[in-house]
Amino acid sequence: MSFKVFQINEEFLDVMPKEIVELQENATWGNPKRGVMDLPFHKELIEEHSLCAGCPEAAALRYIMASIPAPEDTVIVNSTGCTSLVFPHIAMHTIHSLFGNQNAVASGIKRVLEYRYPDRVKDVIVLAGDGATVDIGLDCTLQSFFRQEKITTICFDNEVYANTGGQESGMTPKGHVFKMAPKGKQFEKVPMWQLAIDSGCHYVARLTVSSPKRVESVIKKAVYVAREVGPTYIHLYTPCILEIGLNSDQGLEEMRSKDKERFEFFEYVSPQAQEVIEKRKAEGLL
Amino acid sequence: MYYVAEVINDECTKYKCNQCTLFCPEPNTLMYINSPNERHAYVATARCKGCALCVYVCSNLLKRNAIHMIMPEVHANV
Numbered sequence: 001m002s003f004k005v006f007q008i009n010e011e012f013l014d015v016m017p018k019e020i021v022e023l024q025e026n027a028t029w030g031n032p033k034r035g036v037m038d039l040p041f042h043k044e045l046i047e048e049h050s051l052c053a054g055c056p057e058a059a060a061l062r063y064i065m066a067s068i069p070a071p072e073d074t075v076i077v078n079s080t081g082c083t084s085l086v087f088p089h090i091a092m093h094t095i096h097s098l099f100g101n102q103n104a105v106a107s108g109i110k111r112v113l114e115y116r117y118p119d120r121v122k123d124v125i126v127l128a129g130d131g132a133t134v135d136i137g138l139d140c141t142l143q144s145f146f147r148q149e150k151i152t153t154i155c156f157d158n159e160v161y162a163n164t165g166g167q168e169s170g171m172t173p174k175g176h177v178f179k180m181a182p183k184g185k186q187f188e189k190v191p192m193w194q195l196a197i198d199s200g201c202h203y204v205a206r207l208t209v210s211s212p213k214r215v216e217s218v219i220k221k222a223v224y225v226a227r228e229v230g231p232t233y234i235h236l237y238t239p240c241i242l243e244i245g246l247n248s249d250q251g252l253e254e255m256r257s258k259d260k261e262r263f264e265f266f267e268y269v270s271p272q273a274q275e276v277i278e279k280r281k282a283e284g285l286l
Numbered sequence: 287m288y289y290v291a292e293v294i295n296d297e298c299t300k301y302k303c304n305q306c307t308l309f310c311p312e313p314n315t316l317m318y319i320n321s322p323n324e325r326h327a328y329v330a331t332a333r334c335k336g337c338a339l340c341v342y343v344c345s346n347l348l349k350r351n352a353i354h355m356i357m358p359e360v361h362a363n364v
Contacts, residue, residue: 040307040318054337248337
């Protein structure tokens, strides 16, 4: 595992698609200071995706892929959901788990990587929706926190099962009505960020993806803390514009409005995590 | 057939904000050229899905009006 696996044999350079050649020549490999400000000028690790036009989740994935400190040494574990449509197009190691067991799979991968590469840092990041993280996979998610697995978990919260027609999820706010939930949600939204803190996560953040630089900051903090201390959790609001009846150009406006409401930026840092963050700041990596 | 984004180079050149390139949900689609002769955003038309989020950022948020939606020639002739 290194960025060399993406290097093209010189004899095949003239027959390779230009997108693959650009990935070798103009992507941001091997630079721990890479970030969202590289996006306008460099080849991205996501080649393309089949998510809807204007999907906020797609923007979130761009920011995350641009912010991971060492993509060549990172394994992403994902689960069933809209994000599944993106991972086949990413120039990184990705594994699609069963619906809900993504944190268990990630735990195993992290342990094997530590055993196989004792002298190299390997990051394992879970990317899953609110259904996989909180409803179907809550036991696997929390158990990985209890066990202090050194992995980062990122939850894309669109507050609904969007790609199956609009059923309510545990993250749906009380009273919300969707196409397949006509009576409205009867219970409160699960405060997953608080559960993560109570379950032993050392760094927890809740935010929308309306600010690319803020997303970059929390992703880097979460990955660095997970490397050295223990589990970290990021809760991102990525609304499904189709399910809540918005036009393709209204996703950003929706997130900006929720920045002042139930997704106001929230960050929890344990004392051990704070030490790591201060150290990385001193190194110029945050 | 759908509209796609087009950068108005003369308007975009007046600023150096890059903001539209950050908020586009599509990868490798709304990029920025920053050479001694040219300095503006540009759209890879074949990749644009026409969400118009860049127009919202440029016109509604930043009041710069340097991007508009057009019917690309490849679609207009169908």
